[in-house]
Amino acid sequence: MGFAGIIGHDRAVALLRQALRTDRLAHAYLFVGPRGVGKHRVGLALARAANCLRSLPDGDACGACAACRKIAAGVHPDVLVLTPEEGAIRIEQVRTLREEVSRRPYEGRRRCVLLDPAEALTEQAQNALLKTLEEPAGATTFLLLARRAEGLLPTVVSRCQRVTFWPMPEALIAQHLAATGLPADRAHALAALARGSVGDALTLAGGTVLESRDALLDRLFPALKRGAAACVEVAEEIARDRAAFGEALDLLLTWCRDLLVTAVLGHSGLAANRDRADALVAAAGQFTVEALAGAVAAAAAAREALETNANPRLTCEALLFRLRDLLVPASGGEGNGTRREGEFRRPGA
Ligand SMILES: [Zn+2]
Structure with missing residues (x-):
């Protein structure tokens, strides 16, 4: 996908296209914005x-050539x-990279190196990278x-041209999806x-994320009620893979936030998971606002x-233990006083 296929980020894209057209691409850019x-x-x-x-005449890529x-x-x-690699971009990786960039590009006009996320660079790795940024190879x-420039050494940040990425409002994204x-x-x-x-x-629209959400909720909430052993079992399943666990946490966080909003408002009009x-509404009525606020905080902390x-x-x-404490009073946690014994049901029930 070239620039033409990118929706939003107009300012960032305009700046980069202008730099390409005038052959004034910076040696290093720092893209800052949410994950x-x-x-x-x-x-x-x-x-x-x-x-x-x-x-193409407008400087964009054709999308079809070999490159x-x-x-x-x-x-x-x-x-x-x-x-x-194993949680960090290390100095060894940067050393290999430095060797690489000291050579001319193999077949392209310009070598492009994405460091994603740049916050994963260890301090040593950042210092090693600094030398390359100081002596730009043509x-x-x-x-x-990066999510935040603060995660990087000021000396690294100061050698990059900063480009800020703003999230697009959900309503606009929804409009765009609905238009498809x-x-x-x-x-x-x-x-x-x-x-x-x-x-x-x-x-996401081309995938099965909403079906994954339903499968996750159907497994997770009953496990909370079944007990600690069931929680451990489900945790092993959900967290087997870091990336998949991250996605599951996003789904869970959105669901908990929706439960909270629905409990506070008494309707699901502002919920994200409006298809459910x-x-x-049925699930939100089973918990106190305090318990749901705690669940949101716990899921957000886990994501972080x-x-x-x-x-x-x-x-x-x-x-899962924390959610069990919050949402299943019989587990001996804080629980909540408004729910009747045995009323805990799976969210879809
Ligand atoms: Zn092309």
Whole structure:
């Protein structure tokens, strides 16, 4: 996908296209914005436009030439994506990278290096990278993708041109999805999970994330009631894979937030998971606002912990025990006083 396929991020895209057109691409950019907002997508669009063999008149990539296809497939030798290995981007990875960028591009016009997320660079790795940023090799552009610039050394930040990415409002994303023919309720639910990125929303729309949500809720909530052993069992299943666990946490967090909003308002009109309005109303009525607020906080804390490389399995177990304390009074936790004995049901019931 070239720049033309990116929805939103108009200012960021205009700035990069202008730099490409005038051949004044910076040596290093720092893309700052929330996780999943579209920084990676824009970075790859830039790499394509900079290396396309048949650049379009407006400077965008054609999307069809060998270079464009290789970048899309992740096999272009001059487009490098550095991601954390075992939780961090380490000095060894940066040293290998430095060797690489000291050479001319193999087949492209400009080598593009995405560091995603740049916060994963260890301090040592950042210092090693600094030397490369200080002595720019001609045909390389570094793209540091970060949620916050504060996670990086000021010396690194000061050598990058900063580009800010703002999340797109959920309502606009939902509108965009609905315009593709998706039912409004489903569009709203997907928009809420897309974290401000239309691209992510469209990807989600083509997948089965809402079905995954239903499967997750059907497994998780009954396990809370069954007891600690069931929680451990479900945690092992959910948190087997870090990325999948992250997605499950996003789904759970959105669901808990919806339960809270529905409990406070007495209706599900402002919920994200509007396609499950009946289940939300039924489930929200079973808990106090305090218990649901606690559940939201616990799920958010688990999401944050996972971002900072906590152990997925332990994080998941701790979360489920906490949810059990909050939402199942018989477990001996704080519970809540308004629910009748045995009334806990799965959210879809
Ligand atoms: Zn092309």
